Amino acid sequence: MQSEAAECGLACLAMIACYHGYETDLAALRRRFSLSLKGATLSRLIDMGQALGLHGRPVRLELEELDQLKRPCILHWGLNHFVVLKEVRRGGVVIHDPAQGARTVPWAEAGRQFTGVALELSPHANFRKAREVDPFNWRALIGRIHGLKSALSEVLVLALLLEILALLSPLFTQAIIDQVLADGDHSLLTVLGIGFILMLLLQAAVSALRSWTVMRFGTSLHLSWAGNVFSHLLRLPEEYFAKRHLGDIVSRFQAVHAIQHTLTTRVVEVILDGLMATLTLGVMLIYSLKLSAIVLGAFLVYVLVRVLSYRVQFEATSQQVIASAQQQSKFLEAVRGATTIRLHNQSAAQSARYMNATTDTLNRGLVVQKLNLIFGSANTLIFGLENTAIYWVGALMVLGGADFSAGMLIAFTMYAGMFTSRASSLVNYAVQVKMLRLQGQRLADIVLTPPERHVETNYAGPAPAPSIQVRNLGFRYAEGEAWIVRHLDLDIAAGESVAIAGPSGMGKTTLAKLLLGLLEPQEGEIRIGGIELKRLGKRAYREMLGAVLQDDTLFAGSIADNISFFDVEATPLRIEAASRLAHIHEDIVAMPMGYHSLVGDMGSTLSGGQRQRVILARALYRRPKILVLDEATSHLDLATERAVNAAIQRLRITRIVLAHRPETLASAQRVIDLSTLREPAGPHPAGLHESSRDPGVRPNEEKCDA
Numbered sequence: 001m002q003s004e005a006a007e008c009g010l011a012c013l014a015m016i017a018c019y020h021g022y023e024t025d026l027a028a029l030r031r032r033f034s035l036s037l038k039g040a041t042l043s044r045l046i047d048m049g050q051a052l053g054l055h056g057r058p059v060r061l062e063l064e065e066l067d068q069l070k071r072p073c074i075l076h077w078g079l080n081h082f083v084v085l086k087e088v089r090r091g092g093v094v095i096h097d098p099a100q101g102a103r104t105v106p107w108a109e110a111g112r113q114f115t116g117v118a119l120e121l122s123p124h125a126n127f128r129k130a131r132e133v134d135p136f137n138w139r140a141l142i143g144r145i146h147g148l149k150s151a152l153s154e155v156l157v158l159a160l161l162l163e164i165l166a167l168l169s170p171l172f173t174q175a176i177i178d179q180v181l182a183d184g185d186h187s188l189l190t191v192l193g194i195g196f197i198l199m200l201l202l203q204a205a206v207s208a209l210r211s212w213t214v215m216r217f218g219t220s221l222h223l224s225w226a227g228n229v230f231s232h233l234l235r236l237p238e239e240y241f242a243k244r245h246l247g248d249i250v251s252r253f254q255a256v257h258a259i260q261h262t263l264t265t266r267v268v269e270v271i272l273d274g275l276m277a278t279l280t281l282g283v284m285l286i287y288s289l290k291l292s293a294i295v296l297g298a299f300l301v302y303v304l305v306r307v308l309s310y311r312v313q314f315e316a317t318s319q320q321v322i323a324s325a326q327q328q329s330k331f332l333e334a335v336r337g338a339t340t341i342r343l344h345n346q347s348a349a350q351s352a353r354y355m356n357a358t359t360d361t362l363n364r365g366l367v368v369q370k371l372n373l374i375f376g377s378a379n380t381l382i383f384g385l386e387n388t389a390i391y392w393v394g395a396l397m398v399l400g401g402a403d404f405s406a407g408m409l410i411a412f413t414m415y416a417g418m419f420t421s422r423a424s425s426l427v428n429y430a431v432q433v434k435m436l437r438l439q440g441q442r443l444a445d446i447v448l449t450p451p452e453r454h455v456e457t458n459y460a461g462p463a464p465a466p467s468i469q470v471r472n473l474g475f476r477y478a479e480g481e482a483w484i485v486r487h488l489d490l491d492i493a494a495g496e497s498v499a500i501a502g503p504s505g506m507g508k509t510t511l512a513k514l515l516l517g518l519l520e521p522q523e524g525e526i527r528i529g530g531i532e533l534k535r536l537g538k539r540a541y542r543e544m545l546g547a548v549l550q551d552d553t554l555f556a557g558s559i560a561d562n563i564s565f566f567d568v569e570a571t572p573l574r575i576e577a578a579s580r581l582a583h584i585h586e587d588i589v590a591m592p593m594g595y596h597s598l599v600g601d602m603g604s605t606l607s608g609g610q611r612q613r614v615i616l617a618r619a620l621y622r623r624p625k626i627l628v629l630d631e632a633t634s635h636l637d638l639a640t641e642r643a644v645n646a647a648i649q650r651l652r653i654t655r656i657v658l659a660h661r662p663e664t665l666a667s668a669q670r671v672i673d674l675s676t677l678r679e680p681a682g683p684h685p686a687g688l689h690e691s692s693r694d695p696g697v698r699p700n701e702e703k704c705d706a
């Protein structure tokens, strides 16, 4: 299943490659072929297929002609998506949708979605069957958690004690039936009764202690693991966030909880279940071989049912997880854009979209529940029949005068009950762990993505001068896409004020992100004070930096918190100095709560211009040596902008301003026009205009956005 918003093409390619025997997965393909948020074009898919040894043949055809395609093949779907066509049936087509899983689409819907373009991929002479799949590694996923072993052993000892007590109780029952009832032994009854009560008390105490230990251990484990994953998430590179929906990241993060519960606390139960199942089986065998065979037979039937139905259950669960992630995405998107939705009179349409997603999630949830219901019934039936058979055969054995008493029969049924519940819970756990791969793979998308590179280095030299040297810089968002900058040389002296201008879409923001170390150039290098950024380390570099980007946000808290970025050592004087520089001080003190006024991440009491100046104050609070401003004053009126510009120009630091407005450009010492620096855009993404290959699809139709 795709995890990045724009990788449906890559996911389709992985499916087809796997079908032909080149076992690969998305993580491996993602490493091999880079894709930007704009997704893959059809011709890029052909190129990638070629690299995997698959010959691509694009075809334009009508819906009725789908059955003539060599399957599996890729269909261009709903203008911005790719799916794999698996089968053509009388009622519709069976597709594997990278965003939703396998499903049968009726002809009417297929007619609406299919754009008429398909891509057949077949192995050519160079194709080699191979396996290129990232080994799934739970250890890497969980990372290091301190205190895991000692906590697990504590729980294990307590639970073991509890199980031994439980193992003794059938013996009490047997003694009561065979000795107390048969011989009318009152004093034995009193001894047994008191013993039984004491055992129950002990059992209750140990059970409470065990639950408490599990709870305590589970909570601290969750805290440390969720903390590890969250800090890793924040260290991921810029493109990770750019390519994913917010809701999807949230739902992936939540997988931590499911995995942690199953893999840790439940693991203790499972070890005990295994142990107890073996012990009870041993005891049962001592009681009667014949009856034990019945119990084992029933258990094997249960295992068979679970194994045979695993695939269906896995599919249903994965679809439910994915549907619920999509629902969450829609929710977050709608809440963020509530004003836009209202202004466009789209409330009803958006509610319908959300309701559709909710219905989808619920329906998929129902399928899972239905399956569970079926398992439950199968369970009841199998083990009900087992019980009947035990009583039937057991009673015959007691009646037949064999060496088998009524008490033994009752004790045996109790042991059989214990065995079945423990052994079936073992099987259920095995299924659950296999299913957990799904959650694991989702979480792996966060945990196994390498963090931003070159952040910490062992550079120990003196702090570099705040000058920037760019040499032969080349960057594009993905292979096969046009270069945004190439062969770019740029020198910005320490203390210089430079404005970078250029038409919209020319690459100013991209250049700013490269200069800030947020994007990694594919060619050339950036030096700070003569030291290569990779050697200096981004952390050290960012200590020198102040930046305001176009989509910068505020955080929930007071204005003072936001300016100081929650600095615990912040002083009101320093906060005020930064605000005065950003020309926001007067506005803040005019508010009833001054610097303590609360702002939020979304709507806030600040105007657009005020927000921009608070964000600017936040950048200036750091007392940067290099200041990068991307359209940082675009919401200000001319007079305020002039004042802010003048204040910034008075700072004796290196300033790089990206702007359109002539006033801002004029305030800089030097204006660099990116359109003159940038190499003319190279040929468009490979093959995009190659008419021999392209069946005439407009490039913007080919990208995937699902």
Ligand SMILES: Nc1ncnc2c1ncn2[C@@H]1O[C@H](COP(=O)(O)OP(=O)(O)OP(=O)(O)O)[C@@H](O)[C@H]1O
Pocket (backbone or CB within 6 Å): 036, 037, 038, 242, 477, 484, 502, 503, 504, 505, 506, 507, 508, 509, 510, 511
């Ligand atoms: N994440 C991305 N993936 C793929 N292409 C991108 C991405 N971000 C930007 N681009 C493309 O890179 C080009 C340069 O974008 P950039 O935002 O750097 O331009 P800009 O000069 O800052 O524009 P503006 O002045 O409108 O802010 C644009 O064609 C844009 O479509």
